[in-house]
Amino acid sequence: MMEAQMNAPIGKVRAMxxxxxxxxxxxxxxxxxxxxxxxxxxxKQAEGNWRIFEFPDLFKVTSLIIVLSSVSMHWSYIAAKRNxxxxxxxGLVVTAILGAAFMIGQFVAWNExxxxxxxxxxxxxxxxxxxxxxxxxxxHLIGGVIFLAVMLKASFSYKVHSKSLTKIEMCTxxxxxxxxxxxxxxxxxxxxx
Amino acid sequence: MSVTDIQLQENTAxxxxxxxxxxxxxxxxxxxxxxxxxxxxxxxxxxxxxAIIGGAFSVIFRLQLGFPDMTLEWxxxxxxxxxxxxxxxxxxxxxxxVTMHGTIMVFFVLTAGLSGTFSNFxxxxxxxxxxxxxxxxxxxxxxxxxxxxxxxxxxLFLETGPAAGGWTIYPPLSALPQAIQGSAGGMTxxxxxxxxxxxxxxxxxxxxxxxxxxxxxxxxxxxRLPLTIWAFFITAVIGLLSFPVLFxxxxxxxxxxxxxxxxxxxxxxxxxEALPNIGGSPILYQHLFWFLGHPEVYIVLxxxxxITSEIISTNSRKPIFGYRAMIGSMxxxxxxxxxxxxxxxxxxxxxxxxxxxxxFLTLIIAVPSAVKxxxxxxxxWKGNIVFTPAMLFSIGLVSFFISGGVxxxxxxxxxxxxxxxxxxxxxxxxxxxxxSASFFGLLAGVYHxxxxxxxxxxxxxxxxxxxxxxxxxxxxxxxPLHYIGIAGFPRRYYAFTNxxxxxxxxxxxxxxSVAAILxxxxxxxxxxxxxxxxxxxxxxxxxxxxxxxxxxTTPRNPGHGNWPGAIPKVYRWPYDYSKPGAEEDFxxxxxxxxQTPESNLEEENELAKTEExxxxxxxxxxx
Numbered sequence: 001m002m003e004a005q006m007n008a009p010i011g012k013v014r015a016m017x018x019x020x021x022x023x024x025x026x027x028x029x030x031x032x033x034x035x036x037x038x039x040x041x042x043x044k045q046a047e048g049n050w051r052i053f054e055f056p057d058l059f060k061v062t063s064l065i066i067v068l069s070s071v072s073m074h075w076s077y078i079a080a081k082r083n084x085x086x087x088x089x090x091g092l093v094v095t096a097i098l099g100a101a102f103m104i105g106q107f108v109a110w111n112e113x114x115x116x117x118x119x120x121x122x123x124x125x126x127x128x129x130x131x132x133x134x135x136x137x138x139x140h141l142i143g144g145v146i147f148l149a150v151m152l153k154a155s156f157s158y159k160v161h162s163k164s165l166t167k168i169e170m171c172t173x174x175x176x177x178x179x180x181x182x183x184x185x186x187x188x189x190x191x192x193x
Numbered sequence: 194m195s196v197t198d199i200q201l202q203e204n205t206a207x208x209x210x211x212x213x214x215x216x217x218x219x220x221x222x223x224x225x226x227x228x229x230x231x232x233x234x235x236x237x238x239x240x241x242x243x244a245i246i247g248g249a250f251s252v253i254f255r256l257q258l259g260f261p262d263m264t265l266e267w268x269x270x271x272x273x274x275x276x277x278x279x280x281x282x283x284x285x286x287x288x289x290x291v292t293m294h295g296t297i298m299v300f301f302v303l304t305a306g307l308s309g310t311f312s313n314f315x316x317x318x319x320x321x322x323x324x325x326x327x328x329x330x331x332x333x334x335x336x337x338x339x340x341x342x343x344x345x346x347x348x349l350f351l352e353t354g355p356a357a358g359g360w361t362i363y364p365p366l367s368a369l370p371q372a373i374q375g376s377a378g379g380m381t382x383x384x385x386x387x388x389x390x391x392x393x394x395x396x397x398x399x400x401x402x403x404x405x406x407x408x409x410x411x412x413x414x415x416x417r418l419p420l421t422i423w424a425f426f427i428t429a430v431i432g433l434l435s436f437p438v439l440f441x442x443x444x445x446x447x448x449x450x451x452x453x454x455x456x457x458x459x460x461x462x463x464x465x466e467a468l469p470n471i472g473g474s475p476i477l478y479q480h481l482f483w484f485l486g487h488p489e490v491y492i493v494l495x496x497x498x499x500i501t502s503e504i505i506s507t508n509s510r511k512p513i514f515g516y517r518a519m520i521g522s523m524x525x526x527x528x529x530x531x532x533x534x535x536x537x538x539x540x541x542x543x544x545x546x547x548x549x550x551x552x553f554l555t556l557i558i559a560v561p562s563a564v565k566x567x568x569x570x571x572x573x574w575k576g577n578i579v580f581t582p583a584m585l586f587s588i589g590l591v592s593f594f595i596s597g598g599v600x601x602x603x604x605x606x607x608x609x610x611x612x613x614x615x616x617x618x619x620x621x622x623x624x625x626x627x628x629s630a631s632f633f634g635l636l637a638g639v640y641h642x643x644x645x646x647x648x649x650x651x652x653x654x655x656x657x658x659x660x661x662x663x664x665x666x667x668x669x670x671x672x673p674l675h676y677i678g679i680a681g682f683p684r685r686y687y688a689f690t691n692x693x694x695x696x697x698x699x700x701x702x703x704x705x706s707v708a709a710i711l712x713x714x715x716x717x718x719x720x721x722x723x724x725x726x727x728x729x730x731x732x733x734x735x736x737x738x739x740x741x742x743x744x745x746t747t748p749r750n751p752g753h754g755n756w757p758g759a760i761p762k763v764y765r766w767p768y769d770y771s772k773p774g775a776e777e778d779f780x781x782x783x784x785x786x787x788q789t790p791e792s793n794l795e796e797e798n799e800l801a802k803t804e805e806x807x808x809x810x811x812x813x814x815x816x
Contacts (some may be wrong), residue, residue, distance in 0.1 A: 018326040018407045025399040025433060032437035036484065040441065040477055044456070049472045121453035124472045128454040132445070 069098035227328030233314035240306020259706020295360030321410025424499020497634020509576025582656030597625025618678025649730030666712030
């Protein structure tokens with residue numbers, strides 16, 4: 001029986017790996033969270049009683065950092081395709097460091113917001129929304145950094161190479177998504193202010 | 194040769210290795226199982242457990258409504274201090290009962306119990322896959338649901354009671370713990386429980402979609418998928434898009450409750466004290482909630498409709514009428530379900546112009562719904578109908594779908610809704626079209642696929658008794674509620690004894706309560722039948738309903754991997770019933786066209802010439 005099952009074709013393998021496909025569905029559901037929050041923001045803003053304030057300039061710096069981290073992530077992915085182990089690891093480490101830098105930047109930006117009396121709680125919803133957007137994004141980014149750590153470990157046990165690209169492809173996709181998500185959120189906040 | 198190919202092969206090889214070399218332990222096999230069939234049964238049993246609790250709650254509040262003067266002292270052993278000194282039901286606990294009845298039925302029974310059971314069970318079996326795309330995620334999906342169930346269950350025993358703000362948990366009531374007892378600890382647990390529930394639904398949904406798209410067997414094109422799979426697939430897509438929105442709504446509510454934000458709160462005085470929250474809007478919550486809430490209706494209903502399509506076609510011995518129209522109408526319903534949410538908010542101060550747009554969009558749903566009802570009836574028309582219990586429940590579903598759907602046209606009208614909103618008319622409408630119809634779909638599915646789940650048949654006689662009592666009972670309960678609703682009875686009221694205008698309806702309310710108790714009692718016939726047949730039922734033949742779909746080509750008790758040999762290849766659509774010229778009145782999907790020259794249409798004969806028939810000896814053996 002075992003042999004029969006081993007030989008049994010599992011059906012035609014479709015164009016996409018189920019795991020990568022699943023990741024895309026996961027990304028869609030995260031996107032829905034942010035779409036619903038954005039629309040809540042617009043609806044609430046249209047109702048009036050809305051405080052307007054300046055966003056910290058630090059957000060521009062963190063935006064740059066996250067764009068750079070996407071570049072290093074992609075560099076690592078290309079290195080994996082070319083079986084360049086050193087560059088894979090270097091890329092992953094640089095991405096993780098940039099990710100951490102981004103999070104620290106966001107944290108400092110929150111402090112700057114607090115210093116101009118924009119608080120998460122006890123104030124106008126306009127103030128709270130900024131923290132919800134940035135906070136939820138950082139929460140997802142923590143997941144991304146953990147993913148990077150897992151990939152780094154895998155690269156040290158020689159599991160990331162041109163014949164085993166699925167995981168690093170997923171990691172890259174997720175990381176690019178997080179970068180894009182931040183750029184969208186920042187743009188959304190600036191344009192609606 | 195791509196890399197992904199190799200990895201997939203490795204994975205299956207690993208699974209087989211795991212399965213064949215040592216017997217799985219009890220825990221691996223029945224508790225932390227990654228097998229889709231076991232997970233489906235876990236969902237089903239948990240769903241049955243919740244259905245009993247949810248049903249019992251409705252009986253308790255029906256006692257209060259039907260017999261307002263009755264003393265409920267005898268319930269004291271169960272309800273304890275919720276029965277006060279005078280033997281009356283506590284008024285706040287009444288609200289908690291209504292809230293938990295809704296929550297349990299909508300989420301735990303008809304979402305997890307229905308989709309969780311049948312999507313898990315049927316998707317791999319009917320598309321010809323060894324298991325779900327990710328067995329681990331599937332297991333996680335069940336255990337998140339289990340955790341969510343445990344938390345919700347614990348909330349029933351809190352001193353302040355479970356959540357009591359209605360299953361829609363509108364703020365500000367739900368956002369202020371000091372508002373009523375039910376908004377305190379019970380509400381917190383409700384929200385925590387729902388977070389796990391959402392995670393469970395998303396994990397399940399991602400798996401269903403991935404499996405249907407990526408794991409179909411050879412020949413199983415989308416145009417050959419059974420309508421059950423189409424329904425589960427579309428349901429999963431709706432869930433994937435709408436549950437994250439519930440997450441957002443609940444997240445902001447949690448912030449308002451616990452962290453002092455003001456998303457939904459503004460200028461509130463409570464207990465003579467002004468709250469600091471300014472600038473929020475409770476209507477915002479309603480928008481977010483109903484953006485999930487309305488699609489949720491179809492998450493509950495579509496799987497039931499898919500199951501019905503399959504059962505009605507099989508037992509009418511006729512191809513389903515309008516296969517493509519069925520798919521088209523499901524897609525249309527799914528699309529429309531996202532752009533009608535504000536019809537729940539016609540009287541919330543919504544701009545009347547916006548109201549007419551949402552009214553228009555709402556009424557359009559009648560079109561694909563009517564297409565489905567029409568197709569069910571025309572499939573039945575002149576069929577050689579076999580009245581199995583599953584078939585009766587499916588026909589019952591069609592009946593509820595029509596009689597409950599018609600009142601939707603009244604309620605969808607923004608002008609009429611001014612009168613009818615929040616009355617028992619609404620209660621009657623959604624209990625028929627969404628509650629009872631989906632519940633009948635669930636029961637029909639259990640009766641139909643029980644032989645595949647447990648290898649035994651359920652008792653038919655008990656099934657017939659169960660059907661007739663339930664079917665008549667449901668109408669006796671919900672039909673009078675339309676009149677009560679038109680008379681102006683508002684939902685969720687503890688008692689109507691203080692209103693003279695309503696006293697003429699006292700007897701009708703008593704009648705409804707008696708019918709509800711009988712209907713609830715009849716469900717125990719099913720529960721007995723279910724558990725008795727699991728161990729003592731007649732052993733099931735390989736294909737008891739003479740059905741075409743792939744699940745009946747597996748052994749009586751399919752093991753891990755479903756098919757002992759090769760997965761059968763698919764050569765035709767699943768509805769070749771009573772095909773002219775054929776020997777039998779059904780031709781299963783795995784029979785090649787080249788083997789049935791007597792019944793082939795002209796173009797099928799052409800196809801048969803180029804068909805690549807794969808040896809599927811094992812499949813034949815397993816018959």
